[in-house]
Amino acid sequence: MGAALEIRNLHASVEDKPILRGVNLTVKQGEVHALMGPNGSGKSTLANVLLGHPAYQVTGGQIIFEGEDLLEMSPDERSRAGLFLAFQYPVSIPGVTLANFLRQAINARMKAKDPDSKGISIPEFRRLLRAKMDMLQMDHSFAGRYLNEGFSGGEKKRAEILQMATLEPRIAILDETDSGLDIDALRVVSEGVNKLRGPNLGVLVITHYQRILNYIQPQFVHVMMNGQIVESGGAELALHLEERGYDWIREKYSTPE
Numbered sequence: 001m002g003a004a005l006e007i008r009n010l011h012a013s014v015e016d017k018p019i020l021r022g023v024n025l026t027v028k029q030g031e032v033h034a035l036m037g038p039n040g041s042g043k044s045t046l047a048n049v050l051l052g053h054p055a056y057q058v059t060g061g062q063i064i065f066e067g068e069d070l071l072e073m074s075p076d077e078r079s080r081a082g083l084f085l086a087f088q089y090p091v092s093i094p095g096v097t098l099a100n101f102l103r104q105a106i107n108a109r110m111k112a113k114d115p116d117s118k119g120i121s122i123p124e125f126r127r128l129l130r131a132k133m134d135m136l137q138m139d140h141s142f143a144g145r146y147l148n149e150g151f152s153g154g155e156k157k158r159a160e161i162l163q164m165a166t167l168e169p170r171i172a173i174l175d176e177t178d179s180g181l182d183i184d185a186l187r188v189v190s191e192g193v194n195k196l197r198g199p200n201l202g203v204l205v206i207t208h209y210q211r212i213l214n215y216i217q218p219q220f221v222h223v224m225m226n227g228q229i230v231e232s233g234g235a236e237l238a239l240h241l242e243e244r245g246y247d248w249i250r251e252k253y254s255t256p257e
Contacts, residue, residue, distance in 0.1 A: 002030055002199065002202070003028070003082060004064075004065075004066070004202075005028075006064040007061070008024060008063075009024060010062070011060035012059060014045065014057070016057075018059070021227035022060075022227070023224075025222060027171055027204050028202055029202045032205065032217070032219055032220070033218055033221070034205045034206075034207060035206045036207060036208070036223050036238060037225055038225070041225050041227070043176075043208075043224055044088060046206075047175040047206055048085075050085070051075055052078055065082070066170075068081065070083075079169075081170075082170030082171060083172075084171070085173045086163075086173070086174045086175060090148050090157070092147060092151070094149045097144055097145065098142060098144075099125075102125075106125065107119035109167075132165040135165065136161060136165060136192045137191075138158060138162060142159070142162075157177050157181060158185075158192065171203075172201060172203050173203075173206065176206055177189060177205070178207055190212060193216050194216060210239065217235060218235055220232065221237040230249060230253045
């Protein structure tokens with residue numbers, strides 16, 4: 001059986017303001033889930049909590065990954081365990097090339113497994129990176145550019161997908177990867193994700209809109225409102241939201257003042 005990310009009755013706050021109010025969700029390797037919901041529903045908070053962002057306080061519940069308690073792990077330990085987060089707004093790091101960044105990330109993982117590891121050799125890393133870039137149809141010159149420095153929105157998101165391809169996580173969380181992308185960039189990024197999906201990768205696509213789900217087709221769709229997952233279904237649920245918006249869900253789950 002593949003790895004599973006299990007979120008159990010998760011509560012979290014930012015600056016003492018409750019955002020997540022009991023989230024329950026399981027994502028397994030080989031599955032593609034979409035998490036949808038209006039702005040402010042807690043989707044990006046969930047992504048940040050899963051990877052251990054220090055600004056968020058977990059006030060209740062559990063996150064279990066491969067039987068281990070993620071809440072006991074630091075962000076880098078969570079990454080090495082097999083979690084990956086593609087950011088909504090990737091930061092630029094002038095002076096650090098994309099290739100150098102990826103090689104250091106691979107070496108950090110190798111050293112964590114074996115403190116005596118010398119890391120990946122430069123020729124071996126070059127072969128690996130070229131193979132991943134070819135798979136994603138990326139120009140090799142991309143690797144020599146400073147990480148996200150001067151990148152377009154589409155290039156930043158493609159760089160995130162290249163990181164995902166190179167690090168080969170078990171579960172990848174895409175936090176509104178579609179935000180700020182035109183239709184061509186969205187298609188290119190989605191094709192990259194589709195090339196990586198398979199039995200060894202579970203994907204949680206966090207999105208506000210249906211359009212990315214036309215390309216990355218999920219098996220499971222969940223809707224978040226007020227910090228909870230209130231509806232779950234198949235791909236047809238996303239189409240229903242596209243047609244009717246979120247108002248019907250608001251009406252269904254609104255609580256009288």
